[in-house]
Amino acid sequence: MRDPKIVFDELIQILDIFGVNSRREEMYTVACEYKKLKFMIELHLVEKFTNIYVLKFYRKGNEYENYIELCAKIFSKLNL
Numbered sequence: 001m002r003d004p005k006i007v008f009d010e011l012i013q014i015l016d017i018f019g020v021n022s023r024r025e026e027m028y029t030v031a032c033e034y035k036k037l038k039f040m041i042e043l044h045l046v047e048k049f050t051n052i053y054v055l056k057f058y059r060k061g062n063e064y065e066n067y068i069e070l071c072a073k074i075f076s077k078l079n080l
Helices: 004-017 064-077
Strands: 021-026 029-034 037-045 053-060
Touching (some): 004 021, 004 037, 004 053, 037 064, 053 064
Antiparallel strands (some): 021 029, 037 053
8 A cells, every 4th residue: 555645746737737826725635726627636545444444535616527527637647
């Protein structure tokens, strides 16, 4: 399993590559803005497990198609 800090740092770099404005709000939470699209990404430890993490994406607003496309691009670049 990869260190969550490394995964999150990689995520920030990928957001920069795609031109997503991002701002860390907590250690593993980032607020993002891409054109008119606003969303949040959080890295969480799965309850009752010591080595399983999930990335949660939260969309704000109704830019659904652009959001799905951007999420797919981000996930394709992550080395999980």
